[in-house]
Amino acid sequence: MKIDQEYLKIMLNTFIESPRSFIWVADIMEKGIAMDDKFLFHMQILEDQNFIECLDKKSDIGYEITLGGEFEWRSRPLRLTATGHEFVEAINRSEIWDIIKEEFKDSSLSTLKSAASSLLKAFAKKQLNKYFEL
Numbered sequence: 001m002k003i004d005q006e007y008l009k010i011m012l013n014t015f016i017e018s019p020r021s022f023i024w025v026a027d028i029m030e031k032g033i034a035m036d037d038k039f040l041f042h043m044q045i046l047e048d049q050n051f052i053e054c055l056d057k058k059s060d061i062g063y064e065i066t067l068g069g070e071f072e073w074r075s076r077p078l079r080l081t082a083t084g085h086e087f088v089e090a091i092n093r094s095e096i097w098d099i100i101k102e103e104f105k106d107s108s109l110s111t112l113k114s115a116a117s118s119l120l121k122a123f124a125k126k127q128l129n130k131y132f133e134l
Helices: 005-017 025-029 037-048 082-091 094-103 109-132
Strands: 052-054 063-065 071-073 078-080
Touching: 005 025, 005 037, 005 078, 005 082, 005 094, 037 052, 037 063, 037 109, 078 082, 082 094, 082 109, 094 109
Parallel strands: none
Antiparallel strands: 052 078, 063 071
16 A cells, blocks of 8 residues: 555644644544545554654554454544654645655655655755844
């Protein structure tokens, strides 16, 4: 399965838009995302990159794979990690998002993470240079 960048962005922004420090999976479902294989795939890669974790930091994020290859979800409060926040900050900048969508459209989440981080640093450096040129 390929990464759907728009789908990921919706999922991640659910955390940012929450009035709480955590979300429930139901909050993502309210964005029109179904709890299917695509959902599980994207949640797993967010977990792989340490973008999300269980609020208590001790439990898994809440899925269990059955013998038949299906999955069941146990409701747990989930939080966006500092790494996740940095990634969302980057992809929510239109300049960075446009580059990622165009130049990195078939990339892994690890590559997207690295590219977004580098682009965010370059953007911040450009902004800081404005103040030093006074």
